[in-house]
Amino acid sequence: MVTIHLVNLRKTFGDVIATDDVNMDLEEGKLTTLLGPSGCGKTTLLRLIAGFYIPDRGRIFFDDRDVTEIPPNKRKTGMCFQNYALWPHMTVFDNISYGLKMKRMNGMKYTPAAIANRVEKVIDLVHMQGLANRTPHQLSGGQQQRVALARALVIEPDVLLLDEPLSNLDAKLRHEMREEIMRIQKELSITTVYVTHDQNEALSISDMVAVMDKGYIQQYASPKEIYARPQTIFVADFIGKCTFIDAEITSLGEYMKARLPDGQVVSGRSPLEGYPFQVGERVRCAVRPEDLQTERTDPTDNEIMGVANEVVYLGSNLEIHFKVGDIDAVSLLPPDAPASKGDKIRLFAPRANVMVLPLGGVDALRKIPGHPLYSQPAAVSSSAA
Numbered sequence: 001m002v003t004i005h006l007v008n009l010r011k012t013f014g015d016v017i018a019t020d021d022v023n024m025d026l027e028e029g030k031l032t033t034l035l036g037p038s039g040c041g042k043t044t045l046l047r048l049i050a051g052f053y054i055p056d057r058g059r060i061f062f063d064d065r066d067v068t069e070i071p072p073n074k075r076k077t078g079m080c081f082q083n084y085a086l087w088p089h090m091t092v093f094d095n096i097s098y099g100l101k102m103k104r105m106n107g108m109k110y111t112p113a114a115i116a117n118r119v120e121k122v123i124d125l126v127h128m129q130g131l132a133n134r135t136p137h138q139l140s141g142g143q144q145q146r147v148a149l150a151r152a153l154v155i156e157p158d159v160l161l162l163d164e165p166l167s168n169l170d171a172k173l174r175h176e177m178r179e180e181i182m183r184i185q186k187e188l189s190i191t192t193v194y195v196t197h198d199q200n201e202a203l204s205i206s207d208m209v210a211v212m213d214k215g216y217i218q219q220y221a222s223p224k225e226i227y228a229r230p231q232t233i234f235v236a237d238f239i240g241k242c243t244f245i246d247a248e249i250t251s252l253g254e255y256m257k258a259r260l261p262d263g264q265v266v267s268g269r270s271p272l273e274g275y276p277f278q279v280g281e282r283v284r285c286a287v288r289p290e291d292l293q294t295e296r297t298d299p300t301d302n303e304i305m306g307v308a309n310e311v312v313y314l315g316s317n318l319e320i321h322f323k324v325g326d327i328d329a330v331s332l333l334p335p336d337a338p339a340s341k342g343d344k345i346r347l348f349a350p351r352a353n354v355m356v357l358p359l360g361g362v363d364a365l366r367k368i369p370g371h372p373l374y375s376q377p378a379a380v381s382s383s384a385a
């Protein structure tokens with residue numbers, strides 16, 4: 001098993017900063033996802049780990065071994081591409097065994113018997129028994145994905161790299177294959193990096209999630225932590241739903257007070273430890289729908305008045321969209337909650353669940369001592385460096 005250390009990585013293509021200031025340790029045997037919108041640098045980071053790109057600066061270590069300039073075939077990584085990249089004229093067996101045939105062990109080629117043995121094992125592992133002689137066009141999308149996975153695993157890699165492996169599959173198959181990947185990953189305890197732009201997929205499959213935007217890691221934490229304590233406005237918005245309200249800080253402390261544009265004052269807490277908030281600073285308050293309820297649970301709860309403009313019945317819940325002044329807000333209530341369109345409703349938000357976030361995204365993180373981005377050059381000037 002291998003722990004991957006990414007130290008201060010940057011990769012540019014001409015003027016484009018594909019990824020920058022990446023500092024992460026990906027723990028051995030864990031599944032880490034790189035999650036973010038199209039173009040945020042996920043594939044670039046994965047390809048740096050695989051060795052298909054060399055970084056402009058920074059180092060990559062597999063345990064203590066510096067692999068930054070080591071070619072892909074010497075890194076013991078297995079990679080699965082988004083489009084499977086199977087050879088259409090080859091059988092399942094030949095597709096899977098190709099990598100082994102190319103590979104020499106101690107200067108010797110694998111014997112045909114050793115190859116057959118290994119291929120049979122991974123075919124079992126991905127549940128493709130009996131299909132070894134088919135060619136890819138005789139397989140379903142899910143089966144082709146299993147072959148691609150088997151091909152990545154047959155070389156017994158230390159690190160498994162998966163780039164949006166399920167994006168070509170329909171919803172049901174995607175779910176099924178997601179479970180399969182988790183099963184295989186746990187069975188082999190293989191350090192895995194999984195690229196996706198699907199939030200639900202990332203939350204359900206990962207030990208750790210790195211949320212990326214515009215080339216930067218915005219947060220690297222467990223799925224629970226990412227949802228409950230988003231560190232930037234981008235993360236709060238990208239993972240799950242939130243109501244955002246701009247405000248200005250009027251007092252500091254564990255619970256800060258902030259004034260909304262209509263003069264109401266709310267009390268909230270920042271999920272961002274160590275950030276130097278200041279009185280008078282403009283911030284954004286974020287509240288999850290399930291944290292806006294019709295019952296008061298504590299005298300310190302914030303009270304917010306709004307007008308319901310849409311009530312959506314979701315079976316297990318009611319989703320109420322409402323206006324607080326000019327702001328669109330959303331609340332998730334029990335299915336029997338008395339709420340109809342046009343109602344004036346009073347909602348309560350515990351002050352621990354009103355998340356106060358600084359404006360400025362990644363640049364705000366740079367102000368936090370001990371943060372992986374602390375005192376790195378500012379995002380704007382790094383493009384000129």
Ligand SMILES: Nc1ncnc2c1ncn2[C@@H]1O[C@H](COP(=O)(O)OP(=O)(O)OP(=O)(O)O)[C@@H](O)[C@H]1O
Pocket residue numbers: 013016017018036037038039040041042043044045197
């Ligand atoms: N070979 C390249 N040459 C020039 N620019 C590139 C190259 N590869 C990536 N880029 C640019 O780098 C940025 C990051 O691209 P990357 O492929 O890593 O994004 P991604 O997060 O994988 O996106 P997607 O979800 O669409 O696959 C983008 O702006 C992209 O246009």
Ligand SMILES: [Mg+2]
Pocket residue numbers: 042043044
């Ligand atoms: Mg990509």
